[in-house]
Amino acid sequence: MTVPDQRLEQMIAAMQRAGRRLTPQRLAVLRLLAQGPGHPSVEQLHAAVAAQFPSTSLATTYKTLAMLKELGQVLELAFADGGCRYDGRRPYPHPHVICTRCGAIEDPEYSSMERLYQEMTEKSGFAISHHRLDFFGLCPRCRGEG
């Protein structure tokens, strides 16, 4: 069983636990999030789902994402321009690197999260529970293109 399939199983299990129904439209969204490329937008997801089920509405895509968010099965990355991207593979907070030219989003490994939480906790006195870390710049490909 591949890793993406594990994610799909996890998502389905979470839905069953919560008593949510697994419709074909929803299954298509789950598959895309678990197995599809990187960090899709709502429109991209909707277009891909509509390719399989042409009648699928944008509203249903939004509703499915809202449900998955509620179940903690997808990480929503809202950006300043109003757009959102979704990460179904790693639905927990983690750092992102975002290309300011082509929009690519990557998930680099990061080893010092504990240290970071510790420093923020010490300096602020907050009980920190989660985070959002975004780094912006040019990806290797776009760097090369001057």
Added chain:
Amino acid sequence: MTVPDQRLEQMIAAMQRAGRRLTPQRLAVLRLLAQGPGHPSVEQLHAAVAAQFPSTSLATTYKTLAMLKELGQVLELAFADGGCRYDGRRPYPHPHVICTRCGAIEDPEYSSMERLYQEMTEKSGFAISHHRLDFFGLCPRCRGEG
């Protein structure tokens, strides 16, 4: 001259450099950003400006903030719920700690930014230029209230 006054002077100087006019409405916005409390929302800024110039429109507040953003004189913090908060004191990227109960935003000192950039650069290969670091949790006051 106090530190907030320095910020006000910097903002005004940046506007003059760019050939922008300093209207009473704009001055009121600048003052609030440079001297007022923490991280106001557009509505809060508009309400405060309207207290001095009742006819001031929300559109003008938006336009003024857009101009300041363009001049690099204010940091816009867009959140997932669609709301924005503005930081006129420290208009450059820096970490924030946000209380998930009362919405308070603080700017803790942070010492390891270079290290962080270095690790992200190494792991991703990106040429990183700026960032957005948000930590969420309960502030000391809200922790106490159970």
Added chain:
DNA sequence: ATCATTGCAAATACTTTGCAGCGTT
């Protein structure tokens, strides 16, 4: 006096919601 800025209102873009009918469980 010039022309950027203002304020109103309409437009935009995105997301949410109400509801009748459908289809999974």
Added chain:
DNA sequence: AACGCTGCAAAGTATTTGCAATGAT
């Protein structure tokens, strides 16, 4: 069979824009 889900369209919400009048330089 029950009732959660879908799809349509309408309603929100937050921000932007067009334009005539205003006012800072």
